[in-house]
Amino acid sequence: MNEFQSIYQSIGQENIHTLSRYFYEGVEKNPALRALYPEDLEAAERRLYLFLLQVFGGPTTYSEERGHPRLRMRHLDWTINDKMRDHWLNTMFEAMDRLTIEQNIKELMMGYFIKVANHMINK
Numbered sequence: 355m356n357e358f359q360s361i362y363q364s365i366g367q368e369n370i371h372t373l374s375r376y377f378y379e380g381v382e383k384n385p386a387l388r389a390l391y392p393e394d395l396e397a398a399e400r401r402l403y404l405f406l407l408q409v410f411g412g413p414t415t416y417s418e419e420r421g422h423p424r425l426r427m428r429h430l431d432w433t434i435n436d437k438m439r440d441h442w443l444n445t446m447f448e449a450m451d452r453l454t455i456e457q458n459i460k461e462l463m464m465g466y467f468i469k470v471a472n473h474m475i476n477k
Contacts, residue, residue, distance in 0.1 A: 362411035374403035376449035
């Protein structure tokens with residue numbers, strides 16, 4: 355069991371789904387992030403949901419449908435600099451704040467998101 359599996363066990367599938375929905379509600383309100391997506395955010399929201407389920411210890415549907423996540427490679431078409439990273443992190447943290455999550459689990463999630471967002475910087 356990895357350290358992130360406790361997230362799925364603690365907050366459950368429904369809260370991960372809600373987090374994904376809240377994140378994309380935030381994307382709708384953030385012009386910098388919104389510009390990265392096609393008109394319909396539904397497919398992106400589903401991918402995020404399935405990815406987070408898997409990363410946090412739930413079902414592996416993401417990999418079964420899309421293969422290895424290869425996040426950095428999948429995002430190379432977009433300029434991700436410090437500013438864009440901050441837009442993404444702030445939107446995710448605002449989404450997390452809308453959920454009731456134990457502080458230790460929230461900190462674990464935040465640590466993961468910060469690490470991944472920093473890794474995604476490509477410019």
